[in-house]
Amino acid sequence: MSGISRRAVLRLAAYGLATALAGSYTVFIERNIVLVNRYQISIANLPPSFHGFTIAHLTDLHLGRFVSAAFIQKVVERTNALRPDAIFCTGDYVHKRNTTAEIDQVWPILMQLQARHGVFSVLGNHDHSADTERSLYWLERSGQNLRHQRKVIERGQERLVLGGGGDLWEDQLKIDQAFANSEENECRILLAHNPDSVDTSFKTPLSLVVSGHTHGGQIVLPFFGPPVLPVQNKHYSSGLIITEKTKLFISRGIGWAIYPVRFNCYPEIAVLKLLNPALPV
Incomplete structure (x- = not known):
């Protein structure tokens, strides 16, 4: 016994x-362990001069508990070292609610981001729940503000049109407003924190939407996938997804929400290479 x-x-x-x-x-x-993951995205109406254009995408940094300023600093330095054509940031830069301390700490680091064609940013729900006014102040001060507006990247006579949506939960999206006055057949890319934004009502044709928010689920079980996703459309986890309206890219992001864990879902700096399918890779 x-x-x-x-x-x-x-x-x-x-x-x-x-x-x-x-x-x-x-x-x-x-x-x-932050990985640099590279994705090729084919866009039918991509202007030929933008064939091979690279975008470094950062999202969901969640500076705060378990994600230090030193950690974010290293992410920013690694991103700059990639020398992308542009950098897109899609929100949730801080973690804690009802405080400006993390906002004032993270934005001077984000302002170190550099890319030859610019850095473009929108806010996420955590940025608003921390302090909307302060987040908007830094977004504007950084020179990266794309929220509710349109900016154009030019190469010769050709253009890539960028627009920024407000956060789906804590702001107004205003997608059509962001792309007002863009021409009918232009290549339009939307930055919107929450991928559920794609399923809302808007009229503007989009070539690509770049989002975060899901963290890829943080825990991805083999043969099952992520058991928890903070979105209505449970197909919106991570990577490139073809929707009825547009192509949608969702990054797994850097930080955490709810629980400070990741399994089979490494944090990532996503590098998107845009390709015109009519041209050789």
Whole structure:
């Protein structure tokens, strides 16, 4: 009987150790390994001069508990070192609600981002829940503000038209307003924090939407996928998705929400390479 008891105790101890190791991995290891992932996105109406145009996409930094300013600083430096043509930032730069402290800490770091054709940013729900007025102040001060407006990148006589949506939960999207006065057949790219924005009512034709918010689910189970996604459309997890209206890219982001864990879902700096399918890769 004592032998059986010892085996049972050893078995329970082994299970406990395995659980502790798995928990430690999700909290202390994978969550802190930021990958640079490269994606090729084919866009039929991409102007030929933008064939091969590269975009570094940052989202969901969530500076705050377990995500330090030093960690974000390294992410920004790695992003700059990629030397992209442009940088897109799609919100949730801070984590905590009802405080300006994290906002005032993260934005001087974000203002170090550099790309030859510019850095373009919108806000996420956490930026508003922290402090809308302060987030908008820094967004404008940074020179990166794309919220509710249109900006154009030019190469010779050809143009790439960018527009920024407000956050779906905490702001007004105003997608049609953002792209007002753009020409009918132009290549339009929308930055919007929440990918559910694609399923709202708007009339402007879009070639691509770039979003974050989901964190890829943070936990992705083999053969099952992410059990939890903070979106209405549960197909919107991460990567490139073809919707009825447009192509949608969702980054897994950098930080965390709800629980500080990641499993089979590394944080990422996403590098998007835009391609015209009529031209050779």
